[in-house]
Amino acid sequence: MAGHSTATAAAPEPGAAGLSTAPAEDPSGPRGLGPVGWLRWTWRQLTSMRTALVLLFLLAIAAIPGSVFPQRTQNLPAVNDYLRDNPTWGPFMDRLGLFEVYGSAWFAAIYVLLFVSLVGCVLPRTVTHLRTLRQPPPPAPRLLGRLPEHRTTTADADPEQVLAQARQALRARRWRVRTGSDAVSGWVAAEKGYARETGNLLFHLALLGILVAVAVGSLFGFSGKVIVKTGSGFADTVSQYDEFSPGRLAGADQLPPFSMTLDAFHADYQRGGRQNGAPRSFEATVTSKETPDAAPVTTTVEVNEPLEVSGVRMYLTGHGYAPTFTIRDRSGQVVFHDTVVFLPQDGNFTSTGVVKVQDTDPPFALQGIFLPTAAIDEQRGPYSSFPAADNPAVFLAAWTGDLRLDTIPNVYRLDTTGMERVGIKALTPGQSWTVPQTGHRVSFDGFVEFGAFSVARDPGKLPALVASVLAVLGLALSLLVRRRRVWVRARRAADGSTVVEVAGLARSEHATVAGDLDTLVAALPGPDPGP
Amino acid sequence: MPVDLTLAQLSNELVYASMAAYACALVAFAACLAARPGRALEPAAAPAGALAAQGEGGVGTLTRVTSGPPAPPAPPASPGRRAGNIGLALTWLATLLLGGGVLLRGLSVSRPPFGNMYEFSIASALAISAAFLVLSLRRDLRFLGLFVTLPVLLTLGLAITVLYTDAEQLMPALQSYWLVIHVTLATICGGALCVAAALTVLYLVVDVGERRTRAGRAFRLAPLVDRLPSAARLDALSYRVTAFTFPLWTFTIIAGAIWAEAAWSRYWGWDPKEVWAFITWVAYAAYLHARATAGWKGRRAAYLGLVAFACFLFNYYGVNIFFSGLHSYSGL
Numbered sequence: 038m039a040g041h042s043t044a045t046a047a048a049p050e051p052g053a054a055g056l057s058t059a060p061a062e063d064p065s066g067p068r069g070l071g072p073v074g075w076l077r078w079t080w081r082q083l084t085s086m087r088t089a090l091v092l093l094f095l096l097a098i099a100a101i102p103g104s105v106f107p108q109r110t111q112n113l114p115a116v117n118d119y120l121r122d123n124p125t126w127g128p129f130m131d132r133l134g135l136f137e138v139y140g141s142a143w144f145a146a147i148y149v150l151l152f153v154s155l156v157g158c159v160l161p162r163t164v165t166h167l168r169t170l171r172q173p174p175p176p177a178p179r180l181l182g183r184l185p186e187h188r189t190t191t192a193d194a195d196p197e198q199v200l201a202q203a204r205q206a207l208r209a210r211r212w213r214v215r216t217g218s219d220a221v222s223g224w225v226a227a228e229k230g231y232a233r234e235t236g237n238l239l240f241h242l243a244l245l246g247i248l249v250a251v252a253v254g255s256l257f258g259f260s261g262k263v264i265v266k267t268g269s270g271f272a273d274t275v276s277q278y279d280e281f282s283p284g285r286l287a288g289a290d291q292l293p294p295f296s297m298t299l300d301a302f303h304a305d306y307q308r309g310g311r312q313n314g315a316p317r318s319f320e321a322t323v324t325s326k327e328t329p330d331a332a333p334v335t336t337t338v339e340v341n342e343p344l345e346v347s348g349v350r351m352y353l354t355g356h357g358y359a360p361t362f363t364i365r366d367r368s369g370q371v372v373f374h375d376t377v378v379f380l381p382q383d384g385n386f387t388s389t390g391v392v393k394v395q396d397t398d399p400p401f402a403l404q405g406i407f408l409p410t411a412a413i414d415e416q417r418g419p420y421s422s423f424p425a426a427d428n429p430a431v432f433l434a435a436w437t438g439d440l441r442l443d444t445i446p447n448v449y450r451l452d453t454t455g456m457e458r459v460g461i462k463a464l465t466p467g468q469s470w471t472v473p474q475t476g477h478r479v480s481f482d483g484f485v486e487f488g489a490f491s492v493a494r495d496p497g498k499l500p501a502l503v504a505s506v507l508a509v510l511g512l513a514l515s516l517l518v519r520r521r522r523v524w525v526r527a528r529r530a531a532d533g534s535t536v537v538e539v540a541g542l543a544r545s546e547h548a549t550v551a552g553d554l555d556t557l558v559a560a561l562p563g564p565d566p567g568p
Numbered sequence: 569m570p571v572d573l574t575l576a577q578l579s580n581e582l583v584y585a586s587m588a589a590y591a592c593a594l595v596a597f598a599a600c601l602a603a604r605p606g607r608a609l610e611p612a613a614a615p616a617g618a619l620a621a622q623g624e625g626g627v628g629t630l631t632r633v634t635s636g637p638p639a640p641p642a643p644p645a646s647p648g649r650r651a652g653n654i655g656l657a658l659t660w661l662a663t664l665l666l667g668g669g670v671l672l673r674g675l676s677v678s679r680p681p682f683g684n685m686y687e688f689s690i691a692s693a694l695a696i697s698a699a700f701l702v703l704s705l706r707r708d709l710r711f712l713g714l715f716v717t718l719p720v721l722l723t724l725g726l727a728i729t730v731l732y733t734d735a736e737q738l739m740p741a742l743q744s745y746w747l748v749i750h751v752t753l754a755t756i757c758g759g760a761l762c763v764a765a766a767l768t769v770l771y772l773v774v775d776v777g778e779r780r781t782r783a784g785r786a787f788r789l790a791p792l793v794d795r796l797p798s799a800a801r802l803d804a805l806s807y808r809v810t811a812f813t814f815p816l817w818t819f820t821i822i823a824g825a826i827w828a829e830a831a832w833s834r835y836w837g838w839d840p841k842e843v844w845a846f847i848t849w850v851a852y853a854a855y856l857h858a859r860a861t862a863g864w865k866g867r868r869a870a871y872l873g874l875v876a877f878a879c880f881l882f883n884y885y886g887v888n889i890f891f892s893g894l895h896s897y898s899g900l
């Protein structure tokens with residue numbers, strides 16, 4: 038008896054081994070010396086409960102570093118910072134995959150082994166269980182009195198009558214019943230709670246389903262991030278994304294042809310109190326079109342209410358300010374006019390950004406801080422004291438020199454090495470400033486708010502949900518249903534009365550049969566009223 | 569929506585009042601344990617599954633009977649029982665007070681009271697004591713009272729001293745009905761798992777005590793062990809509570825994933841909170857597996873169960889304090 042193919046669920050004799058529906062363990066080493074013997078032994082070890090336990094434990098431990106170290110998929114800048122601050126250990130940790138734990142080979146190795154073990158464990162159990170489901174319960178043991186839980190009574194009815202009544206009572210309570218007789222007496226055997234094993238198998242199979250659904254999502258789905266300024270739009274093509282990560286088998290050409298414009302953005306903040314400035318609501322008014330020719334639809338997108346368009350969901354994940362600048366050169370010709378996204382640096386939206394103008398003489402750049410509610414601190418310098426635009430201002434530093442646009446593609450940063458600072462100035466909306474050394478005239482025309490959106494499609498989402506719900510159902514059955522057997526024997530005693538023996542056996546943890554036996558005894562014909 | 573400061577203040581007062589009642593309950597439960605006659609002295613009245621003394625005299629060799637017909641209840645006059653009953657009544661009172669505190673906290677800001685760690689903590693304390701009271705409706709759990717009111721008081725003490733935050737509105741990411749479902753379930757699971765963990769600790773203590781007694785060796789905690797149910801009963805009870813809670817915990821994680829999908833565009837993103845929910849879940853799965861694995865039943869499985877509960881606690885406090893992630897609502 039070894040391995041799971043001989044799971045004890047079908048064992049006819051009740052006993053200690055019959056209590057759990059867990060597969061039997063085989064502690065012995067490989068039998069025979071041939072490679073087949075070794076293979077079979079390895080397989081048996083892999084699919085044993087002990088291995089499943091060790092792998093589960095390993096999986097839990099392996100997941101820990103991903104919460105301790107920054108992860109590329111969630112926070113790339115944090116990983117780069119970490120690598121910069123830890124030049125000795127960083128690259129080594131990187132090679133170990135500590136910044137991509139959940140995509141690393143060793144994490145995958147653990148869960149793949151776990152799932153191989155799961156298949157090897159669950160498939161044979163399913164076969165056994167299906168067979169058990171078609172078989173009647175095993176016959177009654179000869180000596181019911183030897184079972185830990187048993188009752189003996191007498192009845193005035195015939196043994197046949199008692200057994201018929203027992204059978205009926207058990208059937209009414211939806212036990213699976215079998216009758217028979219042997220040298221000792223006639224008997225009724227009954228079993229209940231098969232749903233426990235069904236649930237257990239359903240649960241483990243549903244886990245496989247979740248794994249498959251997650252894989253489908255990451256292979257065929259995509260996700261991206263995009264910043265949309267109020268008044269401008271976004272069309273679903275790869276070039277428009279600020280960040281785009283397609284699944285391995287999802288082509289960029291499969292993007293649905295939808296487009297959207299951000300009509301308005303509104304944010305509310307708490308005013309006063311300890312949580313002064315904490316955000317209270319964000320609301321983006323968005324007009325979207327399924328295809329270039331479709332009718333436009335206007336909706337509001339909020340934090341927990343994404344926009345759904347052609348199978349893609351757009352989520353509002355952040356927001357910020359984008360000031361508008363016009364820059365004229367010495368001759369008065371406009372060399373720059375645009376609204377520039379400034380990235381928020383703190384909860385009060387002290388935001389930074391740059392403007393680079395290459396095609397002007399001399400090349401010109403602005404490094405700016407946008408403050409929705411401007412304040413100045415002796416130490417910190419200019420900062421924002423509230424997230425809403427109560428007192429907006431920009432603080433600008435003008436630079437000239439080689440912008441090196443070919444080497445630094447980052448639109449949010451300016452590498453000032455080799456450049457010369459030619460002036461600093463604070464402006465409020467509508468104000469202008471002429472930079473003396475270069476003659477450029479900078480106008481701060483105003484500002485809009487922008488919304489940061491995540492765009493995602495995950496075809497594995499619904500299957501994952503279905504599989505998870507099945508898993509919970511299976512789990513509930515497997516942990517709450519109690520599997521147990523009862524037997525009734527009735528025989529005529531020497532004095533002519535009928536001796537009824539009732540016994541039961543719990544076949545799962547925390548099951549008891551005492552209550553079942555009491556109910557059963559109460560349903561049987563009573564003892565002789567006596568003279 | 570403005571904050572109703574009167575209600576918020578009243579809520580705080582109810583929380584303080586409940587702490588006073590829990591403290592009295594704790595004393596009563598301690599008296600109950602102390603006055604409870606040791607099992608060795610009371611063989612006839614031992615409850616089902618408890619200890620039976622073998623032979624005359626009763627103090628000699630002791631064995632435990634793990635199944636058998638239910639024994640008659642102990643005489644109602646025993647002082648231990650009375651103290652235990654007082655403890656139970658006080659716990660009911662304290663729980664009602666605390667429930668009022670949690671409710672008023674939510675009403676004061678017209679939202680579910682799950683916005684920051686102070687609110688999570690008082691709700692968890694409520695869940696722990698509610699789980700205990702619900703369980704004690706059907707069985708005699710007076711022996712457990714001390715070990716439940718203690719963590720409740722610790723949680724509340726931590727809440728009012730370190731974690732206290734004024735009642736305020738919610739940030740937008742929390743404005744979802746999945747918040748109510750997910751967090752309510754998580755809190756209930758936390759309460760039940762805490763009771764299960766208390767039972768597991770008692771099981772480990774009693775198990776050592778029983779082994780020592782069987783081996784004829786002394787055990788410092790013997791007087792305590794004598795007043796507690798058998799190791800087998802404690803183990804079975806703790807398993808039942810865990811087994812009942814585990815599907816609920818699984819559903820809690822699924823509800824969290826559904827919410828994450830609506831708020832952050834993906835249902836699972838290995839955020840530190842998600843990582844630790846996963847670790848906790850896997851650890852409890854390991855505990856359930858260990859109970860079906862030869863060589864791991866009993867003590868080793870119990871240790872795994874405690875590790876799993878430690879993971880749950882860490883997810884609750886540690887992740888909020890040590891890691892920054894999307895779940896940074898703690899208000900710390």
Ligand code: HEM
Pocket residue numbers: 057058059060084085086087089151152154155156158159237241244512515516546852853856857859860
């Ligand atoms: C992805 C990995 C796995 C997870 C998350 C998992 C989870 C669980 C959970 C939560 C239970 C509790 C339900 C119950 O006690 O009835 C359970 C039970 C069980 N699992 Fe797994 N399991 C996994 C893999 C495996 C593997 C690989 C095996 C085979 C060796 C296995 C065999 C069993 C058995 C036999 C039970 C029933 C134990 C009993 O009779 O009480 N599981 N599993």
